[in-house]
Amino acid sequence: MAGENMSTVSAYSAMQINKEVKRTLRKERINSYFRYFVLILTGIFMLYPLAWMISASFKPNHEIFTSMSLIPKDFSWDGFINGWKTGTEYTFGRFFLNTFMYVIPKVILTVISSTIVAFGFARFEIPFKKFWFTTLIATILLPQSVLLIPQYLMFREMGMLDSYMPLYLPMAFATQGFFVFMLIQFLRGLPTDMEEAAMIDGCNSFQLLWYIIVPILKPAIISVALFQFMWSVNDFLGPLIYISSVEKYPIALALKLSIDVTEAANWNEILAMASIAIVPSIVVFLIAQNYFIEGVTAGGVKG
Amino acid sequence: MANVTFEKVTKVYPNGFEAVHGIDLEIRDGEFMVMVGPSGCAKSTTLRMLAGLEMISGGKINIGDTTVNNLAPKDRGIAMVFQNYALYPHMTVRENLGFGLKLARLEKELIDEYVNEAAELLEITPLLDRLPRQLSGGQAQRVAVGRAIVKKPSVFLFDEPLSNLDAKLRASMRVRISDLHKRLKASNQPATTVYVTHDQTEAMTMGDRICVMKDGYIMQVDTPANLYKFPANLFVAGFIGAPEMNMVEARFIKSEDGASQLRFSDQLVSINERKSKSIRAEHEEIVIFGIRPEFINLATEETPKEQILTGTVVRLENMGSEFYVYLDVADQSLCARIPTAIVEEHLLDAEGKDVDVFLDIEHCHIFNKETEENISL
Structure with missing residues (x-):
């Protein structure tokens, strides 16, 4: 009798449990539909301009502003072909090269100087360290445009106008406080035991930096390089101020050049070149993607 | 070198x-x-x-x-x-x-x-x-x-x-x-x-x-x-040592014959002449008496009376081969390590009861209460 009772009870509770499980699953499913709906909608909103730009570069000029559709009615490569030629004596390839002429030194100098300065801040006792650190943070908060005029005057005195030097030379002195700060935070999160072990193993400070710190900092350093690369490629104001001859124009100025012409702008050409202009950033990002994400989170979380 | x-x-x-x-x-x-x-x-x-x-x-x-x-x-x-x-x-x-x-x-x-x-x-x-x-x-x-x-x-x-x-x-x-x-x-x-x-x-x-x-x-x-x-x-x-040494307060009493005694509230324990000589304490001085748990055993009939303390069993901890027996002696706690066989024979139901224990005074230490130094070396 008792056994029978027990089995009835357990069968009943099994039914209850089943019901409960089903209800939970249904709730979760509805939740996830809702979540995806919101995410996809937001995604479309954010990606639409980019998709529009790319699709517009395949449209003839007259179609761009007359139709909202992303699919060109008259598909044509003209935007790319004519855009590449540009209205100047140089092709767009020249402007690409020009961009790399200052972006690459800028990235390299930033990485080297920021790493050294961050290492100094994070691991050495220096007089008035707090004051210097506060100064560093203050430079992050300072709007870049405040420095434009004094910097311009300085570089004019040094005879460096219309060259790429003013664009990358300051990077040799760890002037990008944000990157230094990011690396310091990353370093602060690392235990010092490894460095002490290396010191006992016979490292001096530079060997310590080169053999131990840099390999461990690699994700953060790659993030710094990536940020600097993307920001520099997109930089408009810097080249606008210092570069005056068209033969030295980087992409950002070249795009603006096409809009400047007095006759109606060929938007399909401009948008085609703009689409090409974002390719390097995307490629570099994809290559370094894993490190980049690891670096951003590691720097943030550990700090 | x-x-x-x-x-x-x-x-x-x-x-x-x-x-x-x-x-x-x-x-x-x-x-x-x-x-x-x-x-x-x-x-x-x-x-x-x-x-x-x-x-x-x-x-x-x-x-x-x-x-x-x-x-x-x-x-x-x-x-x-x-x-x-x-x-x-x-x-x-x-x-x-x-x-x-x-x-x-x-x-x-x-x-x-x-x-x-x-x-x-x-x-x-x-x-x-x-x-x-x-x-x-x-x-x-x-x-x-x-x-x-x-x-x-x-x-x-x-x-x-x-x-x-x-x-x-x-x-x-x-x-x-x-x-x-x-x-x-x-x-x-x-x-x-x-x-x-x-x-x-x-x-x-x-x-x-x-x-x-x-x-x-x-x-x-x-x-x-x-x-x-x-x-x-x-x-x-x-x-050093686990469980740690028992340390209880006691009054040091010198006798004229060169031997001495320790008074725990109302109980007395004698210290032989040889050991007494090594103790650098004044008559009636309050000292800290230290003894390791393994030097406290259940008293037997042969145990000299003057080396026996009576305490209440508070808790027994079974460690397998031995028991840690916690005693309350004159409101102070003592721990004794006693082999399982003996505990099983005499102490299994002893919680809350009074038992007589024998202190192996030869292995005890006396510490100065202020300086905390060992004054019996």
Whole structure:
């Protein structure tokens, strides 16, 4: 009798449990539909301009502003072909090269100087360290445009106008406080035991930096390089101020050049070149993607 | 010769905190010295000063005949094993082991030879091409020890190397490190070792001598057996040994015949003449009476009456081969280690009841209440 009772009870509770499980699953499913709906909608909103730009570069000029559709009615490569030629004596390839002429030194100098300065801040006792650190943070908060005029005057005195030097030379002195700060935070999160072990193993400070710190900092350093690369490629104001001859124009100025012409702008050409202009950033990002994400989170979380 | 001497070594931090108060210590050539103490006793700071990772605020540290106060860590002829292994995460085990030798610009063949030799000694040869993240805790610690051996230093420093391992692994690593030290010593290689730990089992089983520290002072330096048998003060008596020594207040009473007595509230225990002679206390002085749990036994019919205390059994703890019997004697707590057979025969239902226990006074210690010094040595 008792056994029978027990089995009835357990069968009943099994039914209850089943019901409960089903209800939970249904709730979760509805939740996830809702979540995806919101995410996809937001995604479309954010990606639409980019998709529009790319699709517009395949449209003839007259179609761009007359139709909202992303699919060109008259598909044509003209935007790319004519855009590449540009209205100047140089092709767009020249402007690409020009961009790399200052972006690459800028990235390299930033990485080297920021790493050294961050290492100094994070691991050495220096007089008035707090004051210097506060100064560093203050430079992050300072709007870049405040420095434009004094910097311009300085570089004019040094005879460096219309060259790429003013664009990358300051990077040799760890002037990008944000990157230094990011690396310091990353370093602060690392235990010092490894460095002490290396010191006992016979490292001096530079060997310590080169053999131990840099390999461990690699994700953060790659993030710094990536940020600097993307920001520099997109930089408009810097080249606008210092570069005056068209033969030295980087992409950002070249795009603006096409809009400047007095006759109606060929938007399909401009948008085609703009689409090409974002390719390097995307490629570099994809290559370094894993490190980049690891670096951003590691720097943030550990700090 | 690689003896290590500390002469009046002090450490004061920039905020004015004095962590180490002028310690003197000699570690003999080839000796395994364990520094032990509770956390915050400055044992690690002392080790780090010896390693050159902390500046010395005063005094002198010598390794062999050289004063090393101002020498960089790499020039001190030391190797150190850290608590969290501190392996270089981007290098393979082989590279980790050979890194110090590479910096010393040894030839590649020689580096390989030394690395293989150390790897064999520690049985990590199959791991040589792995990265540290692919190692278990025990393996990583063996690699860390290997990194120290490879350099053939004059002094080995260990900073709580086994704290991150589980109990079983810790026991086997303990044996391994001890064996390694013996082997190095037997083969006439430099083997002077300074080993910091907070674990008294490690200290007792590994050290040739133990240096017990507290709050930046050295409490006692002696062999494990002597520390256990003849603790110099209350701190050492309490720190070494588990369960710890019983320490209860008592009144010391001198008799005219040269013998003496201890009064616990209303109970008296006699101390024979020989033992009494060694006690430097005044008549009627309140002292701390210390006795290890193994020297308290159940009284039998033959037990002399004057060595019996009566107490109430408060709690029994079964340890398998023996019981810890907690007694309440004159409102103070005593712990006795009594073999299981005896407990099962006499004490199983004794909780809350009064029992007579015999104190083996020959092995007791008397401490001064103010200075906490052992006044019965």
